[in-house]
Amino acid sequence: MTAATAEPRRDAVVSVRDLQVRFQTSDRRATVKAVDGVNFDVRRGETFGIIGESGSGKTTIGRALVFLLNPSAGAILHDGIDPTALSRKKFQSHRRDYQIIFQDPNAALNPRMTILASVLEPLELAGVGNSTERERQAREALERVGLPQEFGERYPHQLSGGQKQRVVIARALTLKPKLIVCDEVVAALDMSIRGDVLNLFADLQRDLGLTYVFITHDLAVVSHISERVAVMYLGQFVELGPTEEVAERPLHPYTIALLSAEPRPLPSAMRQESRIVLQGEVPSPIDPPSGCRFRTRCPHAQPLCTERVPEWRELKPDHWVACHFADRPDFSSN
Amino acid sequence: MEPGQPAKRRAEVAPDGARPLLSVRGLGIRFKTTQGIWQATRRIDFDIAPGERVGIVGESGCGKTITGLSILRLLPGNFAGLDGKILFDGTDLASCSARQMRAIRGKRIAMIFQEPMSALDPVFTVGHQIAETLRVHTDVSYEEARARTLEMLRRVGIASPERRIDDYPHQLSGGMRQRVMIAASLICGPQLLIADEPTTALDVTVQAQILELLRDISETSKTALMLITHDLGVVAETCTRMITMYAGEVIEDATVDEALVRPLHPYTSGLLRSLPHLSPRHGRLPSIPGRVPSIAEMPAGCRFRARCAHAAKGCEAEQKLQDAGGGRKVRCGRFAELNLPGALHPPEPAAGARVARQ
Numbered sequence A: 001m002t003a004a005t006a007e008p009r010r011d012a013v014v015s016v017r018d019l020q021v022r023f024q025t026s027d028r029r030a031t032v033k034a035v036d037g038v039n040f041d042v043r044r045g046e047t048f049g050i051i052g053e054s055g056s057g058k059t060t061i062g063r064a065l066v067f068l069l070n071p072s073a074g075a076i077l078h079d080g081i082d083p084t085a086l087s088r089k090k091f092q093s094h095r096r097d098y099q100i101i102f103q104d105p106n107a108a109l110n111p112r113m114t115i116l117a118s119v120l121e122p123l124e125l126a127g128v129g130n131s132t133e134r135e136r137q138a139r140e141a142l143e144r145v146g147l148p149q150e151f152g153e154r155y156p157h158q159l160s161g162g163q164k165q166r167v168v169i170a171r172a173l174t175l176k177p178k179l180i181v182c183d184e185v186v187a188a189l190d191m192s193i194r195g196d197v198l199n200l201f202a203d204l205q206r207d208l209g210l211t212y213v214f215i216t217h218d219l220a221v222v223s224h225i226s227e228r229v230a231v232m233y234l235g236q237f238v239e240l241g242p243t244e245e246v247a248e249r250p251l252h253p254y255t256i257a258l259l260s261a262e263p264r265p266l267p268s269a270m271r272q273e274s275r276i277v278l279q280g281e282v283p284s285p286i287d288p289p290s291g292c293r294f295r296t297r298c299p300h301a302q303p304l305c306t307e308r309v310p311e312w313r314e315l316k317p318d319h320w321v322a323c324h325f326a327d328r329p330d331f332s333s334n
Numbered sequence B: 001m002e003p004g005q006p007a008k009r010r011a012e013v014a015p016d017g018a019r020p021l022l023s024v025r026g027l028g029i030r031f032k033t034t035q036g037i038w039q040a041t042r043r044i045d046f047d048i049a050p051g052e053r054v055g056i057v058g059e060s061g062c063g064k065t066i067t068g069l070s071i072l073r074l075l076p077g078n079f080a081g082l083d084g085k086i087l088f089d090g091t092d093l094a095s096c097s098a099r100q101m102r103a104i105r106g107k108r109i110a111m112i113f114q115e116p117m118s119a120l121d122p123v124f125t126v127g128h129q130i131a132e133t134l135r136v137h138t139d140v141s142y143e144e145a146r147a148r149t150l151e152m153l154r155r156v157g158i159a160s161p162e163r164r165i166d167d168y169p170h171q172l173s174g175g176m177r178q179r180v181m182i183a184a185s186l187i188c189g190p191q192l193l194i195a196d197e198p199t200t201a202l203d204v205t206v207q208a209q210i211l212e213l214l215r216d217i218s219e220t221s222k223t224a225l226m227l228i229t230h231d232l233g234v235v236a237e238t239c240t241r242m243i244t245m246y247a248g249e250v251i252e253d254a255t256v257d258e259a260l261v262r263p264l265h266p267y268t269s270g271l272l273r274s275l276p277h278l279s280p281r282h283g284r285l286p287s288i289p290g291r292v293p294s295i296a297e298m299p300a301g302c303r304f305r306a307r308c309a310h311a312a313k314g315c316e317a318e319q320k321l322q323d324a325g326g327g328r329k330v331r332c333g334r335f336a337e338l339n340l341p342g343a344l345h346p347p348e349p350a351a352g353a354r355v356a357r358q
Helices: A058-065 A088-097 A115-125 A131-146 A147-151 A161-173 A191-208 A221-223 A242-250 A253-261 A302-308 B064-071 B098-104 B126-139 B142-155 B174-186 B206-223 B232-238 B256-261 B266-273
Strands: A012-024 A031-043 A046-053 A075-079 A100-102 A179-183 A211-216 A228-233 A236-242 A311-318 A320-323 B022-033 B038-048 B052-055 B079-088 B107-110 B192-196 B224-229 B241-245 B249-255 B322-325 B328-330
Touching: A012 A058, A012 A211, A012 A228, A012 B192, A031 A211, A031 A228, A031 A236, A046 A058, A046 A131, A046 B192, A058 A100, A058 A179, A058 A211, A075 B052, A075 B064, A088 A100, A100 A161, A115 A147, A115 A320, A131 A147, A131 A161, A147 A311, A161 A191, A179 B098, A191 A221, A191 B174, A211 A221, A211 B064, A211 B192, A221 A242, A221 B192, A228 A242, A236 A242, A253 B206, B022 B142, B038 B064, B038 B079, B052 B064, B052 B142, B052 B232, B064 B079, B064 B107, B064 B192, B064 B224, B107 B142, B107 B174, B126 B142, B126 B174, B142 B174, B174 B206, B206 B224, B232 B256, B241 B256, B241 B266, B249 B266
Parallel strands: A046 A211, A046 A228, A100 A179, A179 A211, B052 B224, B052 B241, B107 B192, B192 B224
Antiparallel strands: A012 A031, A012 A075, A228 A236, A236 A320, A311 A320, B022 B038, B022 B079, B241 B249, B249 B328, B322 B328
């Protein structure tokens, strides 16, 4: 716990302090700073959204939260304890409380295993009860995600995309986790099905007291389901706050541009005419810009932005931002 | 030259009286599979006027991509037959020879796809690939082709094109590759550009750039755009008319504004209501129960019937794409009696009001 800059909140299921995750490029000549100094707490029972474009590091954070990746520096505390300090055996049982679900259910399900066998697998690995008890629990999980009994005997190819994603959710539920990291879990689903799956997540949270970290590039999804949302750019958080605050009174120029770039299904008379179209694309995380990382695309960049890294500050209660000029009225949306 | 004789009897004309550039009539596409012949789409009717921007929307498997491909007759190997007419500027593409099609493809009708990396050849420079289109279709010198390629790259917003023209596709970012694809598709000045999910693989800030480019190009060079997408927001931002497809059929055809505010088909309405943008935060999202029927077991009558909250007697009969007045069309016998919610619910009578996000 070298870099724990602030005490974790009492109700924090996960506390992330100065998290860094670095990768070597394949020729080992350069280092990619996928996540570079991120701080946040995930509070018990909440849905914490992380949005960002591809390459922003959001998936890397998700994988690190459940220790599929180890932090290169900084700390991730689960309920105040550091899982890397646990013995191997204790860590194995500890990590059952922290599950992750990915975008593509086809890649997550073994095509040669029945649905029931897939859902049973985590219970078997964890050595829960006897086989009758395990089957009872697996069937209960399938029922909870709204799949009829007979689906247990089917194979993944006999299910639709939405049904497969439900199976994956059921499997994550079997070990009764405290936290589920959801990485683009509805991105591959058709629009008419997305609503169903998002409703299911909300129901499960209410019934089981789950905590979610919802990672997505889709602003509409994240703002629908999350209580708080963090905006990520090039390995760092640029803004973090209550969803309504961030969506309606964004402080960071990148958040403002993201919100403005999102195509809205509204008739022409109701769409904003003055859209901010950012120039260029996200720079490489191998050699990010000095100072503020967004400055190369920021419509308001000043000389100071090149020279100094903007401080991560709580500009309004619970609303954090990393921008030198976020409190200037002519900048933000206020 | 024109085998299908652009029939004089054709009654369909664009609202402004101009002859449509593209007029698809009764288009149906069949495929051979191990389980017999499958009818992927049927009875597809729509028009695109010169310079018009039309969105084709629907969920995966509804037949929107195959409709786009059939216009260029780029159909997969298990293609088993095509019914109906595809009249393009008076020529029936459905009965054109392979040679006639080659003269049209890339010159008068161009197409861009979702994944530019698989559409570009990795072993040739982007400049070579753009110029190739031009050299195949016109009689220009190497220098002339290169000069026009440079100009086109600049036009699609590639910074310092003289440096980029000799780059290979892998040296470019995803957004730049899609710009290169757009440059290659536009180099011969086509009358119609078919764009199949052109921004789905791109980030939202880059998507905004590409959509702006497509809109701008269509406006300045009067290129008609047929934009195939599952994203109603993309259609709202880019197009003026929206054609909704479901299970291989056109079920609604209206201006974007009308379709969004007052959809006439229960499926269009259900799609709009299921979008999280339009629901109160943290509330329950309305969804459409069930799933799209499998191509092998299409129900008779209305294909949406099993999932429709408004299904009633009469829906088991075949539904026609009927005129709904004001240039709108809908494939639902009950449209006149239903008052369906759209993107704004409760429906707001006054246009021009700002929408208050909840």
